Amino acid sequence: MNPLDQLPIPLLEWYRDNARVLPWRSDPTPYHVWISEIMLQQTRVAAVLDYYRRFMAALPTVADLAGLEEDKLLKLWQGLGYYNRARNLQKAARQIQEDFGGRFPDTYEAILTLAGVGEYTAGAISSIAFGIPVPAVDGNVLRVVARLTGDGGDIARPETKNRMRQALLAVIPRDMPGDFNQALMELGATVCLPNGAPLCGQCPVRALCTALREERTGELPVKGAKKARRIEERTVFLIFRDKRVALRRRAAKGLLASLWEYPNELAPAPCPVEAAGLEPGCGGRHIFTHIEWRMQSVVVTAASDALPQGWVWADRDALAGEYAVPNAFQSFAHLVEARLG
Structure with a gap:
């Protein structure tokens, strides 16, 4: 039956x-x-x-x-x-x-x-x-x-x-x-x-x-093993000036395509702007389907308004209402909020 x-x-x-x-x-x-x-x-x-x-x-x-x-x-x-x-x-x-x-x-x-x-x-x-x-x-x-x-x-x-x-x-x-x-x-x-x-x-x-x-509820359903995730160690730069934070847009294709992010690179990485001050931030972790980011932030006080081409400064209102920043960076939200005032 x-x-x-x-x-x-x-x-x-x-x-x-x-x-x-x-x-x-x-x-x-x-x-x-x-x-x-x-x-x-x-x-x-x-x-x-x-x-x-x-x-x-x-x-x-x-x-x-x-x-x-x-x-x-x-x-x-x-x-x-x-x-x-x-x-x-x-x-x-x-x-x-x-x-x-x-x-x-x-x-x-x-x-x-x-x-x-x-x-x-x-x-x-x-x-x-x-x-x-x-x-x-x-x-x-x-x-x-x-x-x-x-x-x-x-x-x-x-x-x-x-x-x-x-x-x-x-x-x-x-x-x-x-x-x-x-x-x-x-x-x-x-x-x-x-x-x-x-x-x-x-x-x-x-x-x-x-x-x-048949007492098999723990065995079923059968699902093949997932592919192991690749681990990436990344440095995230939280760059501030006059209650604004620097953002850059990700590439139009690939992971998190076209979204805005706090600048980050595979660790170790040099600061991408001229800094008037540097201090350690907090760590963060985010798991994608096939990649795991293990992140350490650096809080940067920028020496000037100069940013690489395509980057923007965002104040609190712009960050809340205009720029889409993915949850991958949620670990750093409290540091950003504290600095934007």
């Missing part, structure tokens, strides 16, 4: 009674679902809520998103990380304006053509906003399905994802596909937790679960 065959009814009943109240669920227009799903990629719901509300207040329509200056978009996104998500949102908004007459596409195949949209996001938008019966298979869903069915395939491999997607396609309710997909995601996010710590006693489908019956 396939446990997925009996999944929809108890899962949907549980979701009806236990679903978290979230703003994009309360008004599931295609635009709202799309923005929320992109924000939620590799980001917790609690962290997304305020960003989502601010984003919708500033950019209530696709046309507003398509027409916004990129620097303002990146500032609006500041702190969420993975900034290519924001750039792809804007690319897709412009596709919608140019290729679909400003109307959000209403088929799975058309949604899949949008920049930054893969099978999962297309499935989520299609099912939740348009009622199209296609699965939305993210990490939470893969974990739930692996445990329910006892599937020991590596969930990082395309063939495993496709096998699970096809299995869900066979059982997804044609009349409630959006609720079914959201219920699976909700179950994975709140009950069928990762790292061998599921709350099986709270699970509405525990009677169907192969992993629980």
Whole structure:
């Protein structure tokens, strides 16, 4: 017997009674679902809520998103990380304006053509906003399905994802596909937790679960080892003059592309400006997907207003409202705030 065959009814009943109240669920227009799903990629719901509300207040329509200056978009996104998500949102908004007459596409195949949209996001938008019966298979869903069915395939491999997607396609309710997909995601996010710590006693489908019956919840899902991160030791220069801090823009391509940063180099590195004073700052650490920055800051009092070409001075207001500085430098925010007065 396939446990997925009996999944929809108890899962949907549980979701009806236990679903978290979230703003994009309360008004599931295609635009709202799309923005929320992109924000939620590799980001917790609690962290997304305020960003989502601010984003919708500033950019209530696709046309507003398509027409916004990129620097303002990146500032609006500041702190969420993975900034290519924001750039792809804007690319897709412009596709919608140019290729679909400003109307959000209403088929799975058309949604899949949008920049930054893969099978999962297309499935989520299609099912939740348009009622199209296609699965939305993210990490939470893969974990739930692996445990329910006892599937020991590596969930990082395309063939495993496709096998699970096809299995869900066979059982997804044609009349409630959006609720079914959201219920699976909700179950994975709140009950069928990762790292061998599921709350099986709270699970509405525990009677169907192969992993629980076979005492394999700690083994499933199977996921291949990640590539080891490269470690970089960096010196970060916090350069001040007259209650302003120096910023430079990163390259247009690559890590943190086009964002503003406190000047930094692989350690050891000489001070990049003429200094009237130098003192040690604090340390910091930031982990990207494949790189870990271990940073030590140096507080610099600049001898003049002269800066390398393309750098800018930013006062408190400009730093707060104009320049998008990524969270990689959050460890130094208190030093900067203290100096800007």
